[in-house]
Amino acid sequence: MATSSLANAQIESARIVAVNRRADLLMASIGILVLAIATLLLASVFVGLLASGWDRLINPDFYTHFPSRHPQQAGIISAIVGSSLVMLVTAVIAIPLGVAAGLYLEEYAPKNWLTDLIEINVSNLAGVPSIIYGLLALGLFVYAFSLGETILTAGLTLALLILPVIIVATREAVRSIPLELREAAYGLGADKWQVVRMYVLPAARPGIFTGVIVGLARAIGEAAPLITIGALTFIAFLPSPPVQATPPFVNFDWLTSPFTAMPIQLFNWVSRPQAEFHVNAAATGVVLMVMTLAMNALAIYVRLRLRRLHR
Amino acid sequence: MSSIPSSVVDADSECLIGGASEAFLRRRAFWNRVAAWLLFAAAAASVLVTIGIVYVLIRDSIPFFEQVPLSEFLTDTQWTPVFKNAHFGVMTLVSATLTVAGIALAVAIPAGLGLAIFLSEYANPKLREAVKPFLELLEGVPTVVYGFFALLFLTPMLQTVIPGLSGFNLLAPGLVMGIMILPYTASVSEDAMRSVPMGLREAGYALGFSRFRVAAQVVIPAALSGITAAFILGMSRAVGETMVVAIAAGQNPNFGFNPLEGAATITAYIVQMAMGDLPHGSIAYQSVFAAGLVLFLITLLFNLIGFYLRRRFREVY
Incomplete structure (x- = not known):
């Protein structure tokens, strides 16, 4: 039993x-x-x-020609230049603003309702659909500020879109810096701004860089807000170059130029009924994907190296 | 001290042997204050963005709602803003939006949950460290590219299996969107699962539970609010996603939940109107902002619920 x-x-x-x-x-x-x-x-x-x-990718004309009614002659030169210039504006606006906001929240912000409000606001902004930023830009930048459908408007819009990404990356980078570094600097008689400028910011640089790259990779593939503000799809000229041979050597006329961008060009070509244009769209997609994947891979590489250094 | 020439103790010099001049200290205190204010201004500017969004959406929607009563806006089942006999039933667009987001969730919930359990409870740390960057790469693919894929690859492929599928449909963009939000939902739910204290798991193992039983009966219940948050935030992303539906779901405003037919979502409608020349101030122009307001409110609701749930699981442990 x-x-x-x-x-x-x-x-x-x-x-x-x-x-x-x-x-x-x-x-x-x-x-x-x-x-x-x-x-x-x-x-x-x-x-x-x-x-x-x-077929289009291996043809050098694809990279040097303007869009065209004839699919075999159409190229993406105006889209490449447009995307680059828009990214330039985005980076110039979003990086200082985002890093400053991140530094404030991590190093300066007192514990009060205003800080809470800013924090909730940043995490909510990260969840706002990109097309809503497009509507903001349409109503505010294009019409209220009369900036028009220009590279400046597009760069501003995408800068606002990636601002939360950069703020969050800056905060994480700053938070991971040991307190002892700050205390050592204070011990030498530095004041707060000197500590932040000379010690915290340099130490956080790789982490911030990662966030900036991820943010820009997102911005370069973003089409919806640019369509909303009225990016054109047929641009057969290039904006005036930002640098020139004669004084004053720099030139800001390009900021007010109409533009197209790579995702816009892709969208336009994929929306056409003729299959020949779909070939162009696919080729543009490869260029776009290679760029964003490379940027993201760079960010991941920097972060992994950083983690190994910390160990 | 004031006899030290100021060139020796320049504002940028890092060490101040023998003390600093009064002028230097005053200058330093001034820049210290200026920097603090500038950094605060940058942080406060992010609040201005939200205020700007709300202001624009409401300002341009008010004239719309003066012409279209709210009851009609919410109950009419037709959306024909540019017709002579214009109808403005936003539920037409909302139904398509929810259908696509529902399909996306039907993909992302089982797949994301399975992946999260695998990564948090089964995978060894080395594999986990390799998978996470890969998920980030997946998240980085531009959405126009996914749209192209949905329209020109996935739809023809599905048509061989489902003969009644239209060229523009809600099924293909929904499936693609499910894969798109998968990395995000998986990594947020994995974070929630990993923040469950080891002690709870060990208590389960001490009772003789298998890994699967620990995952299903200990970890998931303990991390439930975080997991729910992941999928609500994923839903919010699917609702606001634009290019995939603008390319592959078509632009016909159809009321209904049939995934085999094409239909315009809120975002696709906004894109469609923006592509044409919108006369500033016309009712069609204003309808774009009214639709945008609805989209903003839906995503805001999902985001707030998601943040609340996420915060809760963080506070418990």
Whole structure:
């Protein structure tokens, strides 16, 4: 009697172990399956674009021609230049503003309702759909401030869009700096601004850099807000260059120039019924994907190296 | 002290052997104050962005609601702003928006939860460290590219399986969007699961639980508010996502929840109107802002619930 109940218990526990093992195996394979599908999707998106856009990608004219009614002659030069100039404006506005706001929240902000309000506001801004920033720009920059549908408006809009990314990255970078560094500087007689400027900011630079790159990679692929403010899709000229050979050597006329950008060009070509334009769209997609993936990879690399240094 | 020439103790010199001049200290205190104010101004400017958004959306929606009563806006099932007999039933756009977001969640919830459990409870740290950057790369793909993929690759592929599928439909963009929000939902729910204290898991193991049972009966219940937050925030992203639906879901405002047909979402409508020449001040122009206001309110609601839940799981542990 006793032996049989012992045997039963053994069988029962063996059954439980088997069931558990099966459940564990199932969970692990679900995880790996999801990863595999995601990898496959990323690969198939890239390979698909590469295969359909190959003819245009290997043609140097694609990179030096303006858009055209004839798909075989159309190129993305105005989109490349437009995207670069818009990114320049975005970076010049978003980096100082975002880093300053991040420094304030981490180093200066007292614990009060105003700080709470700013913090809630920043995390909410990160969740506002990008097209809403486009409507903000349309109502405020284009009409109320009369900036028009220009590179300046586009750069400003995307700067506001990536501001939360840079603020959050700055805060995380600053937070990871050991307190002892600050105390050592204070001990030498530095005041707050000297500590922040000479010690905190340089130490946080790699972390901030990561956030800036991720933010700019997001901005360069963003189409919705630019469409909303009225980016054009057919631009057969380049804005006047920002630098020139004659004094005063710099020139700000390009800021008020109409523009197109790579995601806008892609959207325009994919929306056309003719399949020939889809080839151009695919080629533009490859260029865009290579750029954003490279930027994100750079950011990840910097962060991994940083983590290894900290260890 | 004041006999030290100011060139020796320049404002930028890092050490001040023998003390600093009064002029230097005064200058330093001045810049200290200026810097504090400038940094505060930058942080406060971020609040101005929110105020600007709310101001613009409300200012340009008011003339719209003077012409279209709110009851009609919320109950009419037609959206034909540029027709002679114009109808403004925003639920038409909302129904398509929710259909796409629902499909996206139907993909992202099981996949994201499975991936999060795998990463937090099963994967060894090395694998986890390798997977997270990969998820970030996935998140970095421009949405126009996903739109292109949904329209020209996924839809034809699905059409061979589902013969009744239109060229523009809600299914393909919904599926693609599900993959798009997957990295975000997976990493937020994984954070929530990992913040569950080890002691709770160990208590489970001491009772003879398997890993699966610990995950299902200890970790998930303990991290539930964080996991819910992940999917609510993911839903908010799907609702606000623009280019995928603008490219692949079509621009016909249809009321209904049929994923096999194309229909304009709120975001696709805004893009469609912005592509044409909108006369500033016309009712069509104002309708864009009214639609934007609805979109903003929906995402704001989801975001606030999400932040509240996330904050709660952080406070408990």
